Amino acid sequence: MNKGLLTITKQRALTSHVMEITCEGPLTKKMTEPGQFLHLRIDATDDLLLRRPISICDVDQKQGQVKMLYRVEGKGTARLAEKLEGMDIDVLGPLGNGFPLEVTKEGETALLIGGGVGVPPLYYLSKQLKAKGVKVIHILGFQSEKDVFYKEEFTELGPTYVSTVDGSHGTKGFVTDVIHHEGLTFDTLYSCGPTPMLQALSTLYPDRRVFLSLEERMGCGIGACFACVCHVVGDETGTSYRKVCTDGPVFPVGEVVL
Amino acid sequence: MNKGLLTITKQRALTSHVMEITCEGPLTKKMTEPGQFLHLRIDATDDLLLRRPISICDVDQKQGQVKMLYRVEGKGTARLAEKLEGMDIDVLGPLGNGFPLEVTKEGETALLIGGGVGVPPLYYLSKQLKAKGVKVIHILGFQSEKDVFYKEEFTELGPTYVSTVDGSHGTKGFVTDVIHHEGLTFDTLYSCGPTPMLQALSTLYPDRRVFLSLEERMGCGIGACFACVCHVVGDETGTSYRKVCTDGPVFPVGEVVL
Amino acid sequence: MNRLAVHLPGLSMRNPIMPASGCFGFGKEYANYFDLEQLGAIAIKATTAEARFGNPTPRVAETTAGMLNAIGLQNPGLESVMTNELPWLERYDVPIVANVAGTEIDDYVATTAKLSTAKNVHAIELNISCPNVKQGGIAFGTIPHIAAELTREVKNVSKVPVYVKLSPNVSDIVEIARAVEEAGADGLSMINTLLGMRIDLRKKAPILSNGSGGLSGPAIKPVAIRMIHQVSQVVDIPIIGMGGIQTAEDVVEFMLAGASAVAIGTANFTDPLVCPTVIEQLPALLDELGIEKIEDLIGGSWRETCNVR
Amino acid sequence: MNRLAVHLPGLSMRNPIMPASGCFGFGKEYANYFDLEQLGAIAIKATTAEARFGNPTPRVAETTAGMLNAIGLQNPGLESVMTNELPWLERYDVPIVANVAGTEIDDYVATTAKLSTAKNVHAIELNISCPNVKQGGIAFGTIPHIAAELTREVKNVSKVPVYVKLSPNVSDIVEIARAVEEAGADGLSMINTLLGMRIDLRKKAPILSNGSGGLSGPAIKPVAIRMIHQVSQVVDIPIIGMGGIQTAEDVVEFMLAGASAVAIGTANFTDPLVCPTVIEQLPALLDELGIEKIEDLIGGSWRETCNVR
Ligand SMILES: Cc1cc2nc3c(=O)[nH]c(=O)nc-3n(C[C@H](O)[C@H](O)[C@H](O)COP(=O)(O)OP(=O)(O)OC[C@H]3O[C@@H](n4cnc5c(N)ncnc54)[C@H](O)[C@@H]3O)c2cc1C
Ligand SMILES: Cc1cc2nc3c(=O)[nH]c(=O)nc-3n(C[C@H](O)[C@H](O)[C@H](O)COP(=O)(O)OP(=O)(O)OC[C@H]3O[C@@H](n4cnc5c(N)ncnc54)[C@H](O)[C@@H]3O)c2cc1C
Ligand SMILES: Cc1cc2nc3c(=O)[nH]c(=O)nc-3n(C[C@H](O)[C@H](O)[C@H](O)COP(=O)(O)O)c2cc1C
Ligand SMILES: Cc1cc2nc3c(=O)[nH]c(=O)nc-3n(C[C@H](O)[C@H](O)[C@H](O)COP(=O)(O)O)c2cc1C
Ligand code: FES
Numbered sequence A, B: 001m002n003k004g005l006l007t008i009t010k011q012r013a014l015t016s017h018v019m020e021i022t023c024e025g026p027l028t029k030k031m032t033e034p035g036q037f038l039h040l041r042i043d044a045t046d047d048l049l050l051r052r053p054i055s056i057c058d059v060d061q062k063q064g065q066v067k068m069l070y071r072v073e074g075k076g077t078a079r080l081a082e083k084l085e086g087m088d089i090d091v092l093g094p095l096g097n098g099f100p101l102e103v104t105k106e107g108e109t110a111l112l113i114g115g116g117v118g119v120p121p122l123y124y125l126s127k128q129l130k131a132k133g134v135k136v137i138h139i140l141g142f143q144s145e146k147d148v149f150y151k152e153e154f155t156e157l158g159p160t161y162v163s164t165v166d167g168s169h170g171t172k173g174f175v176t177d178v179i180h181h182e183g184l185t186f187d188t189l190y191s192c193g194p195t196p197m198l199q200a201l202s203t204l205y206p207d208r209r210v211f212l213s214l215e216e217r218m219g220c221g222i223g224a225c226f227a228c229v230c231h232v233v234g235d236e237t238g239t240s241y242r243k244v245c246t247d248g249p250v251f252p253v254g255e256v257v258l
Numbered sequence C, D: 001m002n003r004l005a006v007h008l009p010g011l012s013m014r015n016p017i018m019p020a021s022g023c024f025g026f027g028k029e030y031a032n033y034f035d036l037e038q039l040g041a042i043a044i045k046a047t048t049a050e051a052r053f054g055n056p057t058p059r060v061a062e063t064t065a066g067m068l069n070a071i072g073l074q075n076p077g078l079e080s081v082m083t084n085e086l087p088w089l090e091r092y093d094v095p096i097v098a099n100v101a102g103t104e105i106d107d108y109v110a111t112t113a114k115l116s117t118a119k120n121v122h123a124i125e126l127n128i129s130c131p132n133v134k135q136g137g138i139a140f141g142t143i144p145h146i147a148a149e150l151t152r153e154v155k156n157v158s159k160v161p162v163y164v165k166l167s168p169n170v171s172d173i174v175e176i177a178r179a180v181e182e183a184g185a186d187g188l189s190m191i192n193t194l195l196g197m198r199i200d201l202r203k204k205a206p207i208l209s210n211g212s213g214g215l216s217g218p219a220i221k222p223v224a225i226r227m228i229h230q231v232s233q234v235v236d237i238p239i240i241g242m243g244g245i246q247t248a249e250d251v252v253e254f255m256l257a258g259a260s261a262v263a264i265g266t267a268n269f270t271d272p273l274v275c276p277t278v279i280e281q282l283p284a285l286l287d288e289l290g291i292e293k294i295e296d297l298i299g300g301s302w303r304e305t306c307n308v309r
């Protein structure tokens, strides 16, 4: 049963809209797989009924601490941003299937591509890949210079490129422009971000070793409500499906319809 | 416009169910009339939509502080009890017509009778009557010894009798039993408490100088929604009414149907 | 140009915001909190031919994100509204929507005939959720041909445009809307309250002494949005939208669904300043959404040739 | 004596709590959180004759104190439910309520004929909120004679008692309830979701790709209580109550209104342990209210000779 309370130990703003929250609690012991998410009950009032899915960004197993980065988007994340140190959050998780580490061997190169709030789960992934002896390269895509976060943190782990839509920082354009520009190659590509980005990567590398993390509105988060399903590529019956919450959020390229 | 924020400076439990909350803010300047109430928006979440009416129990004009005593009854008061020092509460008030002081002359005797959470507004009243040179006598009615609060505070102002339904403290029975038992007399009687108590007092003293504070479920608290009306005694048309929130909560005996 | 202005039959509104009927009395109480002239219009409390006391208390109960009311249409009656309430409101340059209720068609007709002659009454709003005494207490608003008949009779005597306020407690809201449009309604108001109940666990009886009551507040907003979205696509008359509105965002959501103006009810109790606050917040929200004139929002969620996409 | 036990046609329940259909899948996921044998019964996801994928996503949206869903009855189809899901559930000694959906009467009949033969299916729950293809998409549950016909046909083939799950989106819930009772229903489930919608301000389109969806959660509780209070007084068959239940207090409120058992839906998403938690809290609440057996609560808000007053 992956359910428990986490206690907030720190909360700080990374940009005008993105917050970093650090929590501790026994549940962190189970948070070993990068790309998994936590399903947060922001508070106990009845006007926010659904939990919010947020990716695990980093775990410090020694301290028993987990970090999440989130964008203040609507009612739930706005209320989360008001929480103070010492307050508890009711959490389900870790949930879902994360990024597979075993497919990438020591000495191989992994390219990690994140867009916006798709960036956070790649951090824990990168740390684990690096620890294993994999060469990590990062491309982080943002709207604009003021939206950039965690560039230094990623740079400490490996070469890190940034693209911004308006060109105010790094390469102007999209993450795919960086790949071409810099002539980057990889053995495995791991990515998380907006659907158009994932679609572009699928088109570029339909037959390579590519893993994509999807986003979908969720109900239960544990596979019971069928809120988060997607179609399977090549399914003739039309009734095959995958659940983002339990089969994903990470899928190999070409498995599900984006 | 009687609307503003009060900041909580202290909150403490008086009994297992009754809390005392102290707040400060500029609105307190207007809180000069005992028997008026504040309409509290417990918090800004949408699941508690209606404000809660709570009587003013005491005001310290020098410190700019107001005290309220409330019983943890349901969702709203339970949530109020969780609020910490330093938090703000959105308040409408002071609202309503309180107890008339001017009817009682210096040297006269006022009998103040409170039942349960009808006790609080009598405290501010008693202080003001006493300051004016009126002799004050109090009868406080509770269920049981463990429910008794503010006995010392009232005793400092004048003779104070307690009745409990189960006889575990003071006179066994109701406040009216104390009147008979002790042979108490008065020039003015002021009372606040459950309707059966107010009815008993009306029956005892239909033609005396008696003022009763009523309770009714409220919507707006300012006279606009007609949630809190009561019939007028002797009204033949059946359509005359008084609003507890604006015409009351205090009425002379015999004015409205209890 | 006033980018917040909206134009509906009889109602030239400086902004789309009016307090909802029954939640604002006849304006006096809220006039202590803000200048009523800021409002787009005011829907006053339901008026009946004779004065009414209404139901016994308790008349309100809270529910999660909503409230129940069973006020029972307490009001001072037509005469008093004509001689006391409406003249008092004349000091404000703001159009009044007079809400009319009754138990028989004749009640509505008599009340409308008179109320619609008042100087500041620019529109009549027919509350058809009332029980119809001649039909054994079934609400006028649940049977299309009766709602239509009522509309037709009232239209015959009204000096100002007539808005019919629909009850959401029906199987097919479109059918009712079409029936009253055909019968001559100039506009629709939607939605009135959903029928609900709460039971006191300790008393083992309903909290409201009337038993059931009308559910309002944010809890019902999705039902209102759905019905307005459905109806606005099939009628040619404008809709005043309501049901749980609390914020400028809610106003935009209602207008995108198909409302041409909105009314705010329950939220006045939570915050007596909600109407002026929402009005104040609208321009910044329009900027954020890239909308020039608020009227461009109307029906934006379904209009093909909508200039807001 | 088990003071929480309730007895309904086909369902001998150790307590009145079951998860609601569609909110608990076929049990597997929640079995990771608690022992399903604690439950009074389990209402499984709607089953249709053929496998269905359902609607495009987004399929859920949050509303104030509620949520909208337009899953579109995704399910693996009758065959798979019979061979995979139901046998898996046999490991738990808990009666299954099999929810049945369709687009024509024949679908319901075929599905019920088979499902009702499964060893652990103790009752069928007919989801009559589905659009009826032969009637141009109007829900079976909104027209009394069609709801009755469906009930009758299904009763003819069912090996176990049939509960008809009523849609709240109707003008007169009593009329529908009476019609299905007369047609042979053994019990009622109420309520299904209210039809609602939310619009995304930035996309200027409904959030759900289906447009509208079903509103559930605490927001709708007062509507459910009102309907159960109305219907339970005029029918002789028991009611499984649902709509926004989250706590033991809510369960008591539904039973006082007239429900004989209850189902918990949306609250499972907020808290996967809500069912066992509520079950655990019931005895203390009964003590506080001075109730010996929970069955004594049924209809306590209106029953004259109620032994709980
Ligand atoms: C597996 C997964 C991992 C995620 N990880 C992160 C992360 O690490 N950092 C981060 O900032 N965001 C992340 N998101 C997106 C995040 O869940 C939403 O931004 C958040 O739920 C918005 O909630 P709100 O109350 O602020 O917005 P509101 O719009 O008020 O939310 C209303 C409802 O819509 C849902 N919703 C709204 N936007 C999204 C969305 N983009 N994806 C899914 N549900 C949504 C909410 O969960 C809620 O149920 C993730 C989403 C998924 C599915
Ligand atoms: C003029 C006035 C002065 C009051 N002064 C005090 C006081 O000084 N101390 C105190 O403890 N209580 C006082 N009360 C009662 C107090 O308002 C209620 O106990 C409180 O509103 C209960 O809220 P709740 O959320 O805890 O209960 P819930 O039952 O969850 O409340 C649900 C709804 O019912 C209303 N309600 C419930 N009980 C009452 C009640 N007895 N009277 C009015 N509305 C009620 C609530 O305001 C709310 O709208 C006063 C009431 C009135 C009308
Ligand atoms: C206390 C109260 C009284 C109401 N009285 C009336 C009324 O007299 N006439 C009417 O047409 N609607 C009346 N309504 C319904 C409102 O005008 C409005 O349609 C409904 O409350 C939904 O809006 P809201 O959620 O913003 O309150 C009343 C609502 C409340 C809460
Ligand atoms: C995601 C979801 C899926 C549902 N699926 C079904 C279904 O398949 N069959 C059915 O009869 N009701 C279905 N319902 C309705 C619920 O069973 C229940 O009647 C309703 O949600 C009210 O209860 P609640 O407020 O506790 O959720 C569904 C509800 C939700 C939220
Ligand atoms: S969120 Fe419920 S199945 Fe995925």
Ligand code: FES
Pocket: B217, B218, B219, B220, B221, B222, B223, B224, B225, B226, B227, B228, B229, B243, B244, B245, B246
């Ligand atoms: S509470 Fe609204 S009139 Fe008194």
